[in-house]
Amino acid sequence: MAPWAPRVHRGPAEGTPVSDHHHHVPHRHGTSSLRHRLAHLLTPHSHETADKLDAALESSAQGMRALWVSLAVLGATALAQAGVVAVSGSVALLGDTVHNAADALTAVPLGIAFALGRRAANRRFTYGYGRAEDLAGLAIVLTIAASAAFAAWVAVGRLLDPRPVTNVPAVAVAALVGFAGNEWVARYRIRTGRRIGSAALVADGLHARTDGFTSLAVLLGAAGSALGLQLADPVVGLAITAAIVLVLRDAAREVLRRMLDAVDPALVDRAERAVRAVPGVDRVGELRLRWIGHRLRAELAVVVDGEATLRQAHAIAVEAEHALLHALPKLSAALVHADPAPAPGERDPHLTLAHHLSGQDLSSERP
Template sequence: MTQHSHSHPAGFKGFFYEIFVPHSHDAADSIDDAMEAHSEGIRALKISLVLMLGTTVVQAVIVTFSGSVALLADTIHNLSDALTAVPLWIAFVLSRRVATRKYTYGFNRAEDLAGLFIVLMIALSSIVAAYEAIDRMINPRPMDNIGWVIAAGVIGFLGNEAVAVYRIRVGKKIGSAALVADGVHARTDGFTSLAVVVGGIGVVLGFPLADPIVGLLISAMIAVLLIGTVRSVGRRLMDGIEPELVDRAEHALQHLAEVESVESVRLRWVGHRLHGDALVRTSATSLAEADHLAEDAEAAVKKRMPNVDEMTVRVMANVR
């Protein structure tokens, strides 16, 4: 297997980079059937949606009798996270549809549009959380049942982290940047829930402003972490590709004895599936040999990268 041709941050920074900006190129080693990938993605969304709605309901009940603005901000964010599963679910269902004369490449791009919607929802939740925190600073209100608020924060963290791990794992497995982004969204919710715990402890220690201050910090943290998700989803929309996937395709082509050189390789994500083309040079002297090589080359790439749906290989030969 070829090594990654681009580097990731190392050390402490790399640890947080992998937590909050995971990438999905590992899919090249996993599911090779498009329908199976769609089904696994939908199953992940169903399970995580139920978990997130349950977490949100518990937190909303505690908000009503505690008056915690930090917990309210966290609950709003958790609700937005749960709702982002709906458009992504629709996108996975659309991806199952066969191509038509109007949409000749199929409907897999719906998944990338859902990823953009998720980015917008994360941004909106950050704005709402900031507004509520600032309002509570200007118009202070007492916070009751602090023990329950702290418990709700812990519940929020556990629920969100479980959903995040599941979504990111499945997203990486099937190559879905949108599902990975949704997992990152859940993970930010989890850490903001821990911030609610900190705010509650601050109030217990005699610092009432700790609650709205933490609510404001939550919105700021969401905005900062949004940058990595924007890059990931934006790269997909711009047909960006992880360089190591190009390396892997080139490696598969170069190992064919008939290939003298690989002139170019292009890949792009369409939803969570890969499409691409390549140009190779050979010393073949007949059209039959060139055609046979093109078929072998396509098969070699698909074997090496199971989630490649389409690979068109052109052959430059010394045909007489």
């Protein structure tokens, strides 16, 4: 069993140590399934492995569906625009087409990441493969950077060697098609990414949204070309490059934060409030949250009555985890450590660890 897997509370299995640490996984309260509601009423609700796997598989399936649908839409958009580029010679539309094609192809690393994320944890990858999404996000950032560099190179080349744009009406129509396709895909990806908690998919949606606005910029180049301004097309191409750089900054920031285990401080505040409200919890110590793929994991320490039995302390830890799972819908697992409130004059047992934690203040790490 992987370290994060939950323990079923029917007594310990043979060889399983008993401790005041407890693992917990979420259940789905918001399902609209009538069968699930009836089962929820007739039997105690569960936070066990099956529920966790169902949620993980469901979210990965939603992510995969978003990827392949957007790949089809953007692929068709890029093909249509490429045909117009061939007959018009517009570098602004070429930059938009290349960016659309690159955006469509980002479905490949994300698809691989979602597929890997559905694999079970093992003795080598004890946390599973959710971090593959972070690598996919990095690949997307590099793809955006490459498309920006290519668009800039083509636009500068056309500035140095101006050429007229032909079939201007077709360029204008292709620009509108590009905007419509990208905006639809952007909304779909961002909505799905936020629902399942995938930073990589949200970054990909932001990428598509910028493509939509750059498609509208192509209209300016087409208008300038219609008025006989040969430099209008490459100037718009450079403007498109600038827009790509802006989305590159936002996407890189989001992905790098996720890779460095950053979380929204509001999530930490919400988790602390939920645990403090649990009967039997005197204080909340260190609380750590991190994203693994599009699911959260939590680790925290709580102070309970020093005279509580092991079973009582464990029950309080279970309730603390239960509160966390309701407070953080994207939480997949939590580990709660129960510390006894110290008696007057009692030596802190954690001081035994001091020589293993050089440079750390144990008093700040423990309640």
